[in-house]
Amino acid sequence: MLILECPYCGVKAEETELAPGGEAHLKRFGPGSPDEDFEAYMFARKNPKGVHFERWRHAYGCGKWFLAARCTATLEVFGTYPAQTTEPPADIVAKIMAKRPDWKGYK
Numbered sequence: 001m002l003i004l005e006c007p008y009c010g011v012k013a014e015e016t017e018l019a020p021g022g023e024a025h026l027k028r029f030g031p032g033s034p035d036e037d038f039e040a041y042m043f044a045r046k047n048p049k050g051v052h053f054e055r056w057r058h059a060y061g062c063g064k065w066f067l068a069a070r071c072t073a074t075l076e077v078f079g080t081y082p083a084q085t086t087e088p089p090a091d092i093v094a095k096i097m098a099k100r101p102d103w104k105g106y107k
């Protein structure tokens with residue numbers, strides 16, 4: 001079972017207490033942007049086997065959105081952080097690099 005620690009209330013919540021929100025750190029493209037960029041924003045999502053950054057909501061807790069870095073193959077969690085963070089925090093990236101030397105980075 002996937003267990004994520006909510007960075008707001010500190011609760012270690014099981015997956016059933018959380019609501020998934022898809023890929024984290026999407027760059028949004030709106031009206032006036034090139035069709036290719038808008039299409040990629042709307043429909044293209046990463047689906048890696050390995051390190052992934054995701055949005056989650058502590059639905060049956062404080063109700064707040066947060067971001068999580070985890071491995072989709074092993075469910076290992078590298079860390080969670082507030083949803084307003086625009087890039088993965090350096091300490092979480094360092095933790096991933098230490099455990100997954102072949103990881104190519106989040107972009």
Ligand SMILES: [Zn+2]
Nearest residue numbers: 006009058062
């Ligand atoms: Zn919470």
